[in-house]
Amino acid sequence: MNTPRIKIYTRSMNPALYKRAMFFMDLPYPKVRLTGTTADGYFYKMLEDTEADWVINIDEDAFVFDLDKLKNLINYVIENDYVNCGMPDGGVVGIRSYSPIVTNPYFNILNTKKIREQFSMAEIQSFSSHPIFEPTTHPKNLQKTSYSTEIAEPFYPFFLWISQHFKTLYLDAENHTDHYSTCLKNHLGESFLIHTWFSRTYFFNQFHTKRINEVIHYCETKIGKQFKESTIMKISNFGWIIFTFANQQRRKIRRWLYSFKK
Numbered sequence: 001m002n003t004p005r006i007k008i009y010t011r012s013m014n015p016a017l018y019k020r021a022m023f024f025m026d027l028p029y030p031k032v033r034l035t036g037t038t039a040d041g042y043f044y045k046m047l048e049d050t051e052a053d054w055v056i057n058i059d060e061d062a063f064v065f066d067l068d069k070l071k072n073l074i075n076y077v078i079e080n081d082y083v084n085c086g087m088p089d090g091g092v093v094g095i096r097s098y099s100p101i102v103t104n105p106y107f108n109i110l111n112t113k114k115i116r117e118q119f120s121m122a123e124i125q126s127f128s129s130h131p132i133f134e135p136t137t138h139p140k141n142l143q144k145t146s147y148s149t150e151i152a153e154p155f156y157p158f159f160l161w162i163s164q165h166f167k168t169l170y171l172d173a174e175n176h177t178d179h180y181s182t183c184l185k186n187h188l189g190e191s192f193l194i195h196t197w198f199s200r201t202y203f204f205n206q207f208h209t210k211r212i213n214e215v216i217h218y219c220e221t222k223i224g225k226q227f228k229e230s231t232i233m234k235i236s237n238f239g240w241i242i243f244t245f246a247n248q249q250r251r252k253i254r255r256w257l258y259s260f261k262k
Contacts (some may be wrong), residue, residue: 004053004054004078005051005052005053005054006029006052006053006054006055006056006074007029007030007031007032007049007051007052007054007055007056008022008025008027008029008030008031008032008055008056008058009031009032009034009046009055009056009057009058010022010031010032010033010034010057010058010059010060011034011035011037011039011042011059011060011105012033012034012035012060013035013060013199013200014060014199014200014202014203016202016203016229017060017061017199017202017212018033018060019227019229020060020063020216020227021058021059021060021061021062021063023225023227024063024064024065024067024219024223025056025058025064026067027056027067027070027071029056032046032049034046038154039153039154039155040154040155040157040158042155043057043105043155043158044121044158046110046112047112047115047116047119049112050116052112052113053111053112053113054074054078054109054110054111054112054113055108055109055110055112056074056107056108056109057105057107057108057109057110058106058107058193059105059106059107059195059199060199061106061195061196061197061198061199061202061212062106062107062184062193062194062195062196063193063194063195063196063215063216063219064192064193064219065192065193065194065218065219065222065223066190066191066192066193066222066223067192067223069186069188069190069191069192070186070192070193072186072187072188073085073109073186073187073192074109076169076186076187077109077169077187078111080167080169081167082109082111082166082167082168082169083110083111083114083115083162083166083167083168084103084108084109084110084111084159084162084163084166084167084168084169085103085108085109085168085169085170085171085187086103086104086105086106086107086108086109086168086170086171087103087104087106087107087170087171087172087173087182087184088100088101088102088103088104088138088142088147088170089102089103089104089152089153090102090145090146090147090148091138091142091143091144091145091146091147092142092144092145092172092173093145093173093174093175093182094145094146094175095175095180095182095197097145097146097147097148098147098148098150098152098153099130099133099147099148099149099150099152099156099160100133100135100138100142100143100147101131101133101138101160101163101168102152102153102155102156102159102160102163103159103168103170103171105155105159106182106195106197107184107193107195111166114166115162115166118165120161123161124157124158124161125157126157127151127156127157127160127161128151128157129151130149130150130151130156130160131149131160131164132149133149138170139170141172142170142172169187171184171185171186171187172185172189173185174191176194176215178211178214178215180196180197180198180208180211181194181195181196181197181211181215182194182195182197194215194218194219196208196211196212196215198212199212
């Protein structure tokens with residue numbers, strides 16, 4: 001059996017969070033940070049990488065605190081010929097109440113080689129509405145909270161197409177003690193990752209910044225290592241914060257001027 005070619009991909013908008021997330025992803029695979037992509041275009045850009053047969057897709061506010069459990073999951077997905085795995089976007093945790101057959105892209109393991117072989121943008125775009133969901137065919141343990149069958153996100157057609165053509169491994173999860181974050185479990189029901197959500201507010205919202213930092217600290221204690229930010233990184237982050245804040249204010253002014261003219 002050939003050694004699978006694996007890469008780690010992240011759609012990133014915050015360099016400081018990205019560095020922290022990758023600190024915990026201490027795996028011997030190339031890491032690719034994509035910026036300036038749309039929520040669905042990110043996946044099509046990822047598929048262009050023919051040097052990867054498998055992609056671990058992970059958000060920059062998702063922090064792995066048990067690499068062994070993640071490695072077990074990666075091996076299980078590959079050995080059992082799954083093309084996608086992740087948490088259902090509805091029915092599992094209260095913060096997401098949408099499709100139970102779409103996997104939320106804060107974490108996925110994707111067989112991009114197989115996806116490329118059958119890829120059809122026309123078929124993907126044909127999912128203008130959600131297919132009928134049959135609860136009896138879906139794992140009962142993943143139907144714990146409310147869900148709805150609608151096209152809730154731009155990436156839905158892509159994942160709906162995958163769900164209709166390939167084998168998907170649906171992962172369980174539970175609420176973290178902060179009542180916002182999600183603790184993701186592997187195929188054995190073992191927690192290995194915490195996704196904090198609200199990544200765009202990091203540095204700009206005091207409550208969520210403090211909460212995300214507390215999750216990062218918790219994960220540091222679990223792995224026995226601490227993320228250390230160099231002086232150059234701190235200066236770079238400060239410059240990014242100023243630039244981003246200025247852009248946000250410009251957008252607000254443009255919206256105000258537009259509404260004023262109307």
